[in-house]
Amino acid sequence: MDAKRPEIVFGDPFFKQSKGSRKLPKNLRFVCAFELDIGIDRIDQAAFLRKTAERDELWITEADGLLMLADITDEYVAREYDGRIVDYGSGCVFAASPIDDELSASLNLLDHLFRAWVGFYWPTKLLAAGIVKEADFNKLVAQIDGELKDNEEKARHNETEIIRVARELGLNPQPTGTRPTYWQASCPHTNHPLYIDSAKNSFGCGWCRRKGGAEELRAFVKERRDRRKNAAPG
Ligand SMILES: [Zn+2]
Numbered sequence: 549m550d551a552k553r554p555e556i557v558f559g560d561p562f563f564k565q566s567k568g569s570r571k572l573p574k575n576l577r578f579v580c581a582f583e584l585d586i587g588i589d590r591i592d593q594a595a596f597l598r599k600t601a602e603r604d605e606l607w608i609t610e611a612d613g614l615l616m617l618a619d620i621t622d623e624y625v626a627r628e629y630d631g632r633i634v635d636y637g638s639g640c641v642f643a644a645s646p647i648d649d650e651l652s653a654s655l656n657l658l659d660h661l662f663r664a665w666v667g668f669y670w671p672t673k674l675l676a677a678g679i680v681k682e683a684d685f686n687k688l689v690a691q692i693d694g695e696l697k698d699n700e701e702k703a704r705h706n707e708t709e710i711i712r713v714a715r716e717l718g719l720n721p722q723p724t725g726t727r728p729t730y731w732q733a734s735c736p737h738t739n740h741p742l743y744i745d746s747a748k749n750s751f752g753c754g755w756c757r758r759k760g761g762a763e764e765l766r767a768f769v770k771e772r773r774d775r776r777k778n779a780a781p782g
Contacts, residue, residue, distance in 0.1 A: 559641070576630060580678050592612075594608065713765055731746055
């Protein structure tokens with residue numbers, strides 16, 4: 549898969565580009581159904597491959613109970629899913645340049661999806677096999693998990709000043725696992741994380757539109773604490 553890995557031409561893992569309800573397309577090929585840990589809950593997802601002359605698309609939607617019981621044939625998928633109206637949490641998540649091998653195409657697209665979801669969602673187990681069988685699925689998830697743990701290990705062994713500063717400020721920095729130098733920590737007095745690149749000794753918060761080095765991080769935390777103190781009654 550690595551030698552001639554198809555090029556990704558579209559990515560929308562959080563459905564930011566597909567608002568509202570939409571129809572699933574026809575000619576879906578069942579890839580697999582899997583359980584997804586979304587933090588507050590676990591949901592069942594069904595994944596489909598749609599091949600066109602221009603690209604291989606991965607579509608996902610919530611799997612219903614029927615899917616688990618049925619013998620998942622192309623006829624079943626056509627009957628139950630072709631043209632189905634779906635809502636938020638469904639749609640085309642990734643597309644790549646087309647290749648003949650459906651298994652490689654599906655695994656490559658799932659690989660991109662699961663990596664994009666790291667830190668938000670995690671695939672916990674296969675529920676129903678299609679193009680992707682249980683052994684392929686488990687191998688893919690184990691490989692991503694192994695790389696995450698490897699990156700976390702490297703991050704912990706290469707702490708830099710900003711990580712020590714974030715810890716001293718009580719922001720609880722933790723490696724994200726996505727890169728050997730990527731960390732996340734609590735954005736002060738909010739419920740969201742900020743991100744740190746230890747190699748660059750810099751942090752950034754997209755929500756608060758703040759970034760900088762260790763000194764800016766100290767100033768940011770102080771500013772938030774002062775504001776909180778001043779806002780407190782009495
Ligand atoms: Zn923030």
